[in-house]
Structures are given as structure tokens and as C-alpha cells.
Amino acid sequence: MKQFLLSLSLLVAIVPSAMAQKVGTATEWKTATSNGYMYRYVTNDPMQTRFYTLKNKLTVILSVNKKEPRIFTFIPTRAGSNTDPRTNTGLAHYLEHMLFKGTDQYGSLDWAKEKPLLDQIDALYERYNKTTDTVQRKAIYREIDQKSGEAAQFAIANEYDKMTANMGAQNSNAFTSYEVTCYLEDIPANALDRYLTLQAERFRNPVLRIFHTELEAVYEEKNRSLDNDPWKVEETLMAALFPVHNYGQQTTIGTVEHLKNPSLIEIRNYFNNYYVPNNMAIIMAGDLNPDEVIRKIDEKFSYWQPKEVKLYNPAPEAPLTQIQVREVFGPTPDNVRIGYRIPGSLDVKASLLATLADEVMSNSAAGLIDLNLNKQQKILGGGSTIEKLKDYSVWTMSGRPKKGQTLEEVKDLLIGQVEKLKRGEFDEKILRAIVNNYKLNAIRALENNYSRVAPMLDAFVNDKGESWVNYTRRLEEMSKITKKDVMAFANQWFKDNYVIVYKRKGEDKNIQKVEKPAITPVATNTDKQSPFLRTVNEIPMAPIKPVWLDYKKDVKRGKAGMADVLYAANVENEIFRLGYRLKMGTYHSKLLGLATQYLAFLSTDKLSAEQVSTEFYNLACAYSIQAGNEYTTIRLSGLQENFEPAVKLLETLLRTCKPDEKALEELKGRMLKQRSDAKLSKESIMQGLMQYAQYGPKNPFNNQLTNDELQKVTATELVAFIHNLVNLPHQIIYYGPKPLAAFEKEIIPLHKLPAAFATVPQKQPFRQVPQSENQVLFADYDMVQSEISWVRNTRAFDPAQTPIVEFFNNYFGGGMASVVFQTLRESKALAYSTYAYYGTPDKKDEQYTLVGYIGSQADKLPEAVAGMNDLLNALPESPVALDAARKGMKKGYETERILQDAVIYSYLAAQEKGLDYDERQKIYDALDQLSYSDLKKFSDEQLANKPYTYCIVASEKRVNPEQLTKYGTVKKVSLEEIFGY
Known part of the structure; x- marks a missing residue:
């Protein structure tokens, strides 16, 4: 985030003039009328955001960005877990899941026959909710399961996802937090009519169908949270900080008890209370015409009627007057987290002061924690952050201990930096640097639709957008804050009033899980479609012509001495990105990772x-x-204004850094601790297992120095290695506002090259191993869940196969409309997360690799494995899903734009595959000719009834490795074998 002390006027000047916010110019609300609709806007808003309020009180927020023909959309309601009834926590999150299930118009084959069955299921859940006898509850759930199976005969799963896929939407998802539930899509600009038609219907009369299998997915999500130590730390911290407020008194996902006793009536009541136009918004940024969009939204959503909304209005929290200490246990490494309760985001001045205080403490470069603790290697790592919420915000610091260091010692070091902040032991110049970096990030945010809608969402949640004027002038206001102001804020709020959570490695004796109910797989009818789906899919979409890269034209080439230059012009602003791409990687030297870490702790002559x-x-x-x-x-990246001094600084560091034995010894100690900690991460263990399956015992994952080798490396050896980096063969990559000729002229004296490039060390070869028979690689890890991955190397890369590979991936295992997700989650309720893909190699001399994944409860492992194997062995046919996949891919390619230096990196990636063309065009042109029979043949040849290596991470307490022999020869892989140390 932050760096050179440029004047504010200079930084403002690099924003396109039509969007620039001029310092000293008023930033205030104004009104205007266009095409018959009045809107409000804030003067000098770089995003030129329009705020509409329709007659039914629906808020619409729009921002135009013409960089690519796509629109990012949010539809939020100002209701989240805060507004859950205390007797039904997790309800807002339940409802979020169910709003993908359809209405009486879509998602149903015969609503007249489905509705009576759903009414019976409603009544059964109410009986279940009120029954305490265990035997009776199981009997009722058997009835629910039976009746759900009957109702599912009339349901069509995931029609929503098929419609969004068909229109070329991406990132179809939703999230629930304390104060908001939000539904998001990234749609092609020409899909607006389809999108609005679908959303208007989605929120008209949602039907809670296929509930018990979706409930099982929420159970899985809850169980994953119980295995997630950071999640447990967060909940513990918030509970202590907020003994009254729902921030701390109920979690978004809900309690186990409430998850076991859902009420569909309460969920429906929640929808009726909070999903009303005066409590919701439609937020869009992208390639749109505001006059056209607002008219269409008004037409589609005029049926929606406002009603009084009773939002969460908590009693105020009493000030914390003493330190609160909590402990959390789990299998992951020790760490400490310290939290302070501070004023919420509606307190504008306090929010800005908190931002600056946080950045002075930690900005990943020059904050107190960065310089005094991380840079001096006094702890394994630390930082700070703010969670900005409406009623209160939370400022936290976190730290990880070095070997032999206690959590209490880490806490003392962190608190010591807070005391420095309060005493003003920092250079006031850093405040200007923070502001300037925030301005730089604001310029970058203009390039991205998501970066535009995110602050709009915050403003709506806080006060329906009234705070947008404060957001627009935030940088100007930040620039007025003094060191004295920051010190006063810190002394007022950072006292002995914090909560400290010690996360210690150990068994969590309080851990529980949501028990798996007996669920019979339900019909999904994925090959069927409702009349509404056909109507939506027939809404015309104006043609958008795809834009393919022509590497000969789009990548400019030049020379800087011996080095080739690859160039792309930035015609939008004054940001540059520079790269030296060295022809050496970790396959050539195990020292590389150590050397690049060591560089951060080295001095130069000056x-x-x-x-x-x-x-x-x-x-x-x-x-x-x-x-x-x-x-x-x-x-290297930043403002072109500072290109020369920044390059000089980088070159000085790379070429003249000095050996520092003490820093190296500290680094070695920290790396040994990091290595030890990595063995406590289930994600790292699974990553290592999969590399073991793909490449064998010696693989890229464990291709690193042993602990003994690490200890023998000297500071002189490492510094010589670093000094030699710029002497290795490399290309120079530049994206920025300088013309190519001017850049070449400028970079040559800054980046001096040797008379001849140095020799690159010999590469360590890694070859993918064939799966000749089924094998199970098992790693023991203390958790409730089981993680299962399938790995199979197939044939060598063939560019002619790229279209069918991409089509197969989209149809089979990518996204919520895919075969894998529909079957394993929607029908069988075996997992919260599951996917599969046929991975294309990065290089022409490598092989494809099939990777499948499912994370489920340990007692579901046999069903999970069988379910994935069934799909791999016999590819299901769904003409509707196939059509959605094809059309969605085509519309995605039509609206995708590869921009900026991504053009250069796309070219380099193509070169590695031996290609000189944009392979997207080949895929696009082939899609209309590909059929299910092509996919079936591909699946039968490459995947069906073939040997696989199963990578399983689970607890031996819940999964007995001997029981896994039915899947193949079992090898329990030690952590030393996985990690190589």
C-alpha cells in the first residue's frame, strides 16, 4: 500500500481528468434527472456513482466502467446473522442457500403436485423441532427423508445455476455476514435482460425445496468450521469483545443445536420480514447505460412492495475495563490474537483515525510491527487489521512465536508496539505516505468492477448509501489527520481493554460435530427444464464479438542490451509494472527460496x-x-513518477546487499519453525500428498533443502547467489505509460547487464509417474472431516485436445451446475465442497492430470469415494446441462478481455506450450461441434475404470487405514516423506 511523499495534487493529477477529485473542491450530494428518473450523486466522485431510490423504495446504485463488456452485480439485503432470532441462529445463512432453489415458476416439474408435499415437509420439521425424544426424532426424520424423496421427483435442482451459466455469468455465489446477506454475479453486458428477469423472479416467491439435502451441506459447512482453528479463534474473540451485541453472541453459521432443529416457517418469516425493497439494493458496476438499466430494473421489480422493517437495534456495550484472556486448542500451530473494540464505521472521523493507526502499526512494509518485529525477526510473523462493522469495529493484532518463544512473549512484543504508537514513536511522514498509497490503490480500484461495487455495498449496509460522500472525500480527510490525532485516538481506545486469545496446539476437548442424519439420495432431474428456464434462455442477447489476442501485434518487442523487452502500453493512468523474468527456478536451485526470503533482511552500503x-x-x-x-x-510496481528512484533502489538492493550472519541465523530458526508448523496444516499435507501421487516420492513439493543442508548454508554463499540473479538470462517486461523507445532508453542505464549472461544451474528433472494400479496415500490428521483427492496422470499434452478438455471440465466438475456438484452435493448431500478437473499441463512436454476432490464427514468417506468413482466410471448425460455449459463458455469467451500486462503473460504461457496463438479461439470455434458423445468417448478413454491414487487426510480415530485397502494398496505416508525434512 504506501510509499513516496508526492503531493496530493500530483497523485490526483494521474486520475483521468473527467473523474478526478480535486483537492479543495467541494464533495457534496447533488441531484439530477435523466430519462425520467431522478438520482443522487456526489460531486468529484471518481466512479461517477449514481444512487437511485425507486417508488417502492428499492435502492439502485450504478457505476459505469467500459473496460470490458461485463457487469459485476450485488443484490444485498440489510439483514444477516445479527437479525437471526436467538432461538434460530444460522437462519439467514440457511435462507441464503435456499434462494438458489427456485420458485413456483422454476425449479419445479409440476408445482401443483410438489406444493402439497412441501407443505407436509414443513409440518414434519415443526414436529421434529418440538420433539425431544431421540427415538421419536429419528422416526420423524425418516418421514422427512421419505417425503423429501417424493417431493424431489417434481423438483429440478439448480435451474438457477443453469440459467446463469447459459447467459455466461461467472462467480455466481452469495455470502452471509453479521449485517448483510448478498447475492453476486458477474454477467456479460448483453445479458442484462436475462439477469433482471431471473432475479425479479428469484425474490418473488422462493420455494424451500430440496431442503434436507441442502441442510446437510450446511451441516458439512459447520463441521468444517469446527475443524478450522482460525474460525474458532474469531468466534472466541468476538464472544469476549461483545457480551451483549450479536457480533459476539451468535455466529453466522449458527449453533449445532439450532442446526439440528430448523424451522422452515421461521426461515420463510425471515424472508418476508427482511427481503423487501426498502431493505434491499441492486448494485452494478461495468459496461452499462444507467438510463437504460434503471428503467429495466423499475419495470422488473415494480411488483415488490415495501413494508416496515425492524432492524437489529442492540443495547450498547459497556466499556471493557480489564483484559480478557481466552484459550483455543487445536492441531494447527500456536499463535496469538489481540482484539480491541473501537467505534463503528458510521463514526467517520474515528474510522479514518483507526485506519491510519492500523497502517502505522502494520502496512506490510514500514509499520511498527513490520520494522520492529518482523524485520528484526523477533517473532515468526505478525500484523494488524481492522474489521469495520456498522455498530462497532474491531482492531486486531496477531503474532506467531519463534521456536522456544512463548505466546505470552509474543503478546508482550505486540503490546509494546501499541505503547510506541501511543507515545508517538513513529515518523509523522509515514502518515502522508499512507494517504498517498491509499490514493494509488484507489486509482487501481477504478480498473476493476468488483473493486467498485465492494465499497458501494459497504455504504448501502451502513446507511443506504448516505455515507458515500464520506467515502468519496476520505482521502482528502485522511490527509488532514496529524500525528497528534493518531496518538490521541490510540490513547483513548487502546488501553488494558483488549481481549487476547491464545491459540495453543493441543486437543480440543470441547469439539463436537453435527451428526449425519440418514439421507436417501434424491432425484435432481437435471435433464429436465421448466417453461420459465426456456423463457429466460430465449431472451435475446445482442451479439458481442470475441476479441482474440494476436501475439505478434499485441505484444511489443524491444531490446535493452542483451535482454529482450516485452512491452504493453498503459494508456489509462500513470501506474507501471516492471518484471525481470529469469530463466531459473526452484528446479534449478534449492537455494532460491531461502535467498529470496533472506533478501528482505539485508542492508546495503547506505x-x-x-x-x-x-x-x-x-x-x-x-x-x-x-x-x-x-x-x-x-x-516492481508503482507510480511512473517514481520509476527511476524505485528501480535504482531495487537494483542497489539486488547488487550490493551485504551478508548478515545474525539475520541468517534468525531466518534459519524461523524457517525451521515454519517447517514444523507446515506439518500441522491439513492443506499443506494434502498438497504434498497430491504431489507425491503425481510425481512419486521425490517431487516438486519436497524439493527443498533438508534441515541439515539448511543449517550449512552461509551468509556469503547466499549473498553471492542474490548478486548473481540479475546476471542470469532474463527478459524484461514492462507495462506502463512510457513509450517503448523511451522505456528502453531509460532502463538500460538503470538495469546494467553483464557482458555475457551467467550460466543457469542444471535443472532437476521431475517426471509424472503412471498410475498402474489403485493406491491409497494416507496421512493422519486430527479432525472431524475427511479430505479425499483423486490423482491420475494421463497422456502427453496435445493442443488439439484443448477444446474437449475445457468443455469436459466445464460440464463435469466446474461450478454448481456441474455433474459432480449436482450429484455429490445436491442429490446425495455428501459434501459441502466437491469438484473435479482434467488439468492441462503448463508445458508441452508434460502430461495431463485428473484431479478430483471431496471434503466430507469421516463417516461418509465410503459413500463419498463410491460417489466420485461412479461419476468417473460412467459420465452422466444431461442435455440441459450440456447446452448450458456450451453457451456459458461461448458467452464467457465473447466478453473476456485480456488486458494490460496479462497480454504478455498470456503470450509467455502459450510459448511454454509450444503455441504461437491464442488458444481460446480454438476452443470457441470448436464448441458448437462438440457433443455428449465426444465427452463420453473422452471420459471412457482417459478416466473410466482406470487406476487412481487416492490421497486421504483424516484422523485415524475416525478412519481406519486398514479399511481403505478396498480402494487399493495403502501407504501411510509420514510427514517427513511428504515434506522432505
Whole structure:
């Protein structure tokens, strides 16, 4: 985020003039009328946002961005877990899931026959809810299961997803938090009529069908949270910070007891109370005509009638007067989290002060925690952040201990930095740098539709958008805040009034889980379609011509000495991105990862490591080193105004950094602790198992220095390695406002090259191993869930296969409308998360790899494995889903635009595959010719009844490895074998 002390006027000047907010110019609400609709806007708003209120009090917020022919949309209601009844927590989240299930018009084959059955299910759930006898409850649930199966005969699962896929929508999803439930889509600009028709129907009369299988998915989500230590820490922290407010007194996902006793009547009442136009909004940013959009929204949603809404109005929290200490246990590494309750986001001045205080403490570069703890390696890692909420916000610090360090010692170090903040032991210049970096990020946000709608959502949730004027002038107001103001804020709010949660490694003796009810798989009727679906799919979409890359024209080429230059012009603003792409990666040297970490702690002849970080921060520039398997890219980005000093600073660091034995010893100790911690991460364990399955015992995941090798590396050796990086063969990549010729002229003296490039170390080869027989790789991990992945290497890369591979992935295992999701989650309720894909290799000499995944309760493992195997062995046919996949892919390609330096990286990726063309065009042109029979043949040849390696991470307390022999030869893989140390 932050760096050089440019004047505010200079930073403002780099925004396109029509959108610039001029310092000293009034920022205020104004009204205007266009096409018969009045709207409000804020003067000098860079996003030129329009706020409408329709006759039925529905809020509509629109922002135009013509970069690509797509529109990102939010439809929020100002109701989340805060408004859950205390007797039915998790209700808002339940409802979020159910609003994908359809209405009386779609999602049903015969509503007249389905409705009486759903009414009976409603009544059964009410009986179930009020019954306490265990035997009777099981009997009632058997009735629910039976009646649900009957009702499902008339239901069509996921028609919503088929319609969104058919129109080319992406990121179809929803989320529930404390104060909002929000539904989101990324749609093609020409799909607006289809989208609005679908959404207007979606919220008209939602039907709670296929409820008990979706409820099981929520059970799975709850069980995953019980296995998630950070989630448990968050809930514990909030409960202690908020003994009265629902922020702490009820969780979004709900209690186990309430999950076991749902009430469909209460869910429906919740919808009727809060899903009303005066409590909701439609928010859009993208390639749209506001006059046209507002008229269409008004027409589609005019049926919606407002009603009085009783929002959550809690009693105020009493001030915390003493430190609250809590403990959480679990299998993940020790860490500490400290939280302070501070004023909410509606307190504008306090919110800005909190932002600046947080950034002074930690900005990933030059904050107090960054410089005094992370840079000096006094802890394994630490930082701070703010969770901004309406009634109260929460400022937290977190830290991880080094080996031999206690959590209490980490806490003391973090609190010590708070005391420095309160005493003003920081340079006031950092406040200007923070503001300037926020302005830089604001410019970047204009490029992205999601970055536009996100603050609009916050403004609506807070006060229906009234705070937008404060958001628009936030940078100007931040620039007025002084060091004295920040100190006063810190002294007022950061006292001995915090909550500290110690996350300790150990058994959680209080852990519970939502028990699996007996569920019979239900019919999904995925090959059927309602008349409403056909109507929506027949709504015309104006043609949008796809734009393919022509690498010969779109990637400009130049020279800087011996180095090839790949260039893309930035014609929108003054941001640059520079890259040195070295022809060396982790396959060539195990030292690479260690060296790039070590660089962050090194000084130059004139600057200490802390000063280097501060200088980059003050330049509003940032560098990173991304080490891949065969290439390493050194990146630098920021404002073109600061290009020269930033490049000079980077070059000085790379070429003149000095050995520091003490820093290296500290780094080695921290790395050994990080390695130990990695063995406590189920995600890392699964990643390692899958690499083991794909490449064998020696694989890219464990291709790293052993602990003994690590200890023997010297500071002199590492620094020599770093100094040599810029001498290796590399390309120079530039995206920015400078013309190519001017860039070449400028970069040559800044980035001096040797007379001849250095020799690249020999590459360690890794070859994918064949799956000749079924095998199970098992790793023991203490958790409620089981994680299962399928791995199978198939044949060598063939560009002619790319269209069918992409079509298969979209149809079979990608998204909520896919075969895998529909069958394993919607019909069989086996998982919250499941997917499968046929992975295309990055290089022409590598093989494809099939990867499947399902995360389920441990006692469901046999059913989960059988369910995925059935799909791999016999590809189901659904003409409706197939058509949706084809049309969705075509519309996605028609509206996709590869922009900026992504053009260059697309070209480089194509080169690695031996291609000189944009492969998207080949896929697009082939889609209309591909049929189910092509997919079936592909599946039969590559996947059906073939050997697989099953990677399973689960607890031996719940999954006996000997019982896994039915799937293949079982090998219990040790953590040492997985990680290589």
C-alpha cells in the first residue's frame, strides 16, 4: 500500500481528468434527472456513482466502467446473522442457500403436485423441532427423508445455476455476514435482460425445496468450521469483545443445536420480514447505460412492495475495563490474537483515525510491527487489521512465536508496539505516505468492477448509501489527520481493554460435530427444464464479438542490451509494472527460496534493511520475487513518477546487499519453525500428498533443502547467489505509460547487464509417474472431516485436445451446475465442497492430470469415494446441462478481455506450450461441434475404470487405514516423506 511523499495534487493529477477529485473542491450530494428518473450523486466522485431510490423504495446504485463488456452485480439485503432470532441462529445463512432453489415458476416439474408435499415437509420439521425424544426424532426424520424423496421427483435442482451459466455469468455465489446477506454475479453486458428477469423472479416467491439435502451441506459447512482453528479463534474473540451485541453472541453459521432443529416457517418469516425493497439494493458496476438499466430494473421489480422493517437495534456495550484472556486448542500451530473494540464505521472521523493507526502499526512494509518485529525477526510473523462493522469495529493484532518463544512473549512484543504508537514513536511522514498509497490503490480500484461495487455495498449496509460522500472525500480527510490525532485516538481506545486469545496446539476437548442424519439420495432431474428456464434462455442477447489476442501485434518487442523487452502500453493512468523474468527456478536451485526470503533482511552500503523497506514504502512502490519451478520473476510496481528512484533502489538492493550472519541465523530458526508448523496444516499435507501421487516420492513439493543442508548454508554463499540473479538470462517486461523507445532508453542505464549472461544451474528433472494400479496415500490428521483427492496422470499434452478438455471440465466438475456438484452435493448431500478437473499441463512436454476432490464427514468417506468413482466410471448425460455449459463458455469467451500486462503473460504461457496463438479461439470455434458423445468417448478413454491414487487426510480415530485397502494398496505416508525434512 504506501510509499513516496508526492503531493496530493500530483497523485490526483494521474486520475483521468473527467473523474478526478480535486483537492479543495467541494464533495457534496447533488441531484439530477435523466430519462425520467431522478438520482443522487456526489460531486468529484471518481466512479461517477449514481444512487437511485425507486417508488417502492428499492435502492439502485450504478457505476459505469467500459473496460470490458461485463457487469459485476450485488443484490444485498440489510439483514444477516445479527437479525437471526436467538432461538434460530444460522437462519439467514440457511435462507441464503435456499434462494438458489427456485420458485413456483422454476425449479419445479409440476408445482401443483410438489406444493402439497412441501407443505407436509414443513409440518414434519415443526414436529421434529418440538420433539425431544431421540427415538421419536429419528422416526420423524425418516418421514422427512421419505417425503423429501417424493417431493424431489417434481423438483429440478439448480435451474438457477443453469440459467446463469447459459447467459455466461461467472462467480455466481452469495455470502452471509453479521449485517448483510448478498447475492453476486458477474454477467456479460448483453445479458442484462436475462439477469433482471431471473432475479425479479428469484425474490418473488422462493420455494424451500430440496431442503434436507441442502441442510446437510450446511451441516458439512459447520463441521468444517469446527475443524478450522482460525474460525474458532474469531468466534472466541468476538464472544469476549461483545457480551451483549450479536457480533459476539451468535455466529453466522449458527449453533449445532439450532442446526439440528430448523424451522422452515421461521426461515420463510425471515424472508418476508427482511427481503423487501426498502431493505434491499441492486448494485452494478461495468459496461452499462444507467438510463437504460434503471428503467429495466423499475419495470422488473415494480411488483415488490415495501413494508416496515425492524432492524437489529442492540443495547450498547459497556466499556471493557480489564483484559480478557481466552484459550483455543487445536492441531494447527500456536499463535496469538489481540482484539480491541473501537467505534463503528458510521463514526467517520474515528474510522479514518483507526485506519491510519492500523497502517502505522502494520502496512506490510514500514509499520511498527513490520520494522520492529518482523524485520528484526523477533517473532515468526505478525500484523494488524481492522474489521469495520456498522455498530462497532474491531482492531486486531496477531503474532506467531519463534521456536522456544512463548505466546505470552509474543503478546508482550505486540503490546509494546501499541505503547510506541501511543507515545508517538513513529515518523509523522509515514502518515502522508499512507494517504498517498491509499490514493494509488484507489486509482487501481477504478480498473476493476468488483473493486467498485465492494465499497458501494459497504455504504448501502451502513446507511443506504448516505455515507458515500464520506467515502468519496476520505482521502482528502485522511490527509488532514496529524500525528497528534493518531496518538490521541490510540490513547483513548487502546488501553488494558483488549481481549487476547491464545491459540495453543493441543486437543480440543470441547469439539463436537453435527451428526449425519440418514439421507436417501434424491432425484435432481437435471435433464429436465421448466417453461420459465426456456423463457429466460430465449431472451435475446445482442451479439458481442470475441476479441482474440494476436501475439505478434499485441505484444511489443524491444531490446535493452542483451535482454529482450516485452512491452504493453498503459494508456489509462500513470501506474507501471516492471518484471525481470529469469530463466531459473526452484528446479534449478534449492537455494532460491531461502535467498529470496533472506533478501528482505539485508542492508546495503547506505541503507539498513529497515530503511530499504521504508524507502520503497515512501516511493509508493513495492517489489516482490516470485519463484516458480523453471522461472523466477522479480517484480516492481508503482507510480511512473517514481520509476527511476524505485528501480535504482531495487537494483542497489539486488547488487550490493551485504551478508548478515545474525539475520541468517534468525531466518534459519524461523524457517525451521515454519517447517514444523507446515506439518500441522491439513492443506499443506494434502498438497504434498497430491504431489507425491503425481510425481512419486521425490517431487516438486519436497524439493527443498533438508534441515541439515539448511543449517550449512552461509551468509556469503547466499549473498553471492542474490548478486548473481540479475546476471542470469532474463527478459524484461514492462507495462506502463512510457513509450517503448523511451522505456528502453531509460532502463538500460538503470538495469546494467553483464557482458555475457551467467550460466543457469542444471535443472532437476521431475517426471509424472503412471498410475498402474489403485493406491491409497494416507496421512493422519486430527479432525472431524475427511479430505479425499483423486490423482491420475494421463497422456502427453496435445493442443488439439484443448477444446474437449475445457468443455469436459466445464460440464463435469466446474461450478454448481456441474455433474459432480449436482450429484455429490445436491442429490446425495455428501459434501459441502466437491469438484473435479482434467488439468492441462503448463508445458508441452508434460502430461495431463485428473484431479478430483471431496471434503466430507469421516463417516461418509465410503459413500463419498463410491460417489466420485461412479461419476468417473460412467459420465452422466444431461442435455440441459450440456447446452448450458456450451453457451456459458461461448458467452464467457465473447466478453473476456485480456488486458494490460496479462497480454504478455498470456503470450509467455502459450510459448511454454509450444503455441504461437491464442488458444481460446480454438476452443470457441470448436464448441458448437462438440457433443455428449465426444465427452463420453473422452471420459471412457482417459478416466473410466482406470487406476487412481487416492490421497486421504483424516484422523485415524475416525478412519481406519486398514479399511481403505478396498480402494487399493495403502501407504501411510509420514510427514517427513511428504515434506522432505
